[in-house]
Amino acid sequence: MPGDALSAERIDAILDDRTRSLAARGATPEARPTRALLLCRAGTEAVGLPLEAVAEVFPFRPCTPVPGAPASLIGLTGRGGILISVVDLAAALGAATAPAAGGGHVVVLRRDGPRIGLRVERVLAVADAALEAGSEGLGRRAVAGYARAAPSGSRPDANVTEAGFAVIDVPALLAPLLAAGRPSPA
Known part of the structure; x- marks a missing residue:
């Protein structure tokens, strides 16, 4: 039975070494929650x-x-019998606008009140991304932060995800536009 005691001691030593090795690496980085973005x-x-x-x-x-x-409001359009105010997202952000090949897309927002659509040059993909704070890029108050897309089975445009992108705070984006439409108190 001395072989059993020796192997038990050896097993304990191996487990202790492994525990010290794992502790020396430091804590594993905390997984940041991701958010689904268009x-x-x-x-x-x-x-x-x-x-x-x-x-x-x-x-x-x-x-x-x-x-x-306001200059960023392109105009009104109808969809399914409902009137939609269409806002140029680039103009609302104060970014350089680019002519859209094929006219672009309208992203209709889910909200109470008047229906609002944002005109974009192109819809690229739906991706999961971890939001990071940042001071570069658009730098407008309608930007909630910056992100890079998390790896997934269907990769969005690699240039966009590698460089990162601004994540829009929709209520902050719409606040000045909605306030511009209200008459000022007399």
Whole structure:
């Protein structure tokens, strides 16, 4: 039975060494929660819109202009018998606009109140991304942070995910536009 005692001692020594080795590595990095985003091109910028804020996407078509509207409001369009105000996302962010090949897309937002759609040059993909704080890029108050897409089976545009993209804070984006439409108190 001395062989059994020796092997038990050896097993304990191996387990102790392994425990010390794992402890020396430090804590494993904490997995950051990801968020589902709709990746789009807005002008020359790549942006992510929270997927929970998106109701639908359809191809852009000409809109009826609204006199006296903010510069970023392209106009009004109808969809399924419902009137939608279409806002150019790049203009609302103060980013450089780019002519859309094929007209782009309208991302209709899920919200109470008037229906609002954001015109983007292109919808790229749906991706999971971890939100990071950052001070570079668009730097507008409508930007909630910056992200890189998490690896997944279907990769969105590799150039967008490697460089990262701005994640839009939809309520902050809409606040000045909705306030511009209200008459000022007399």
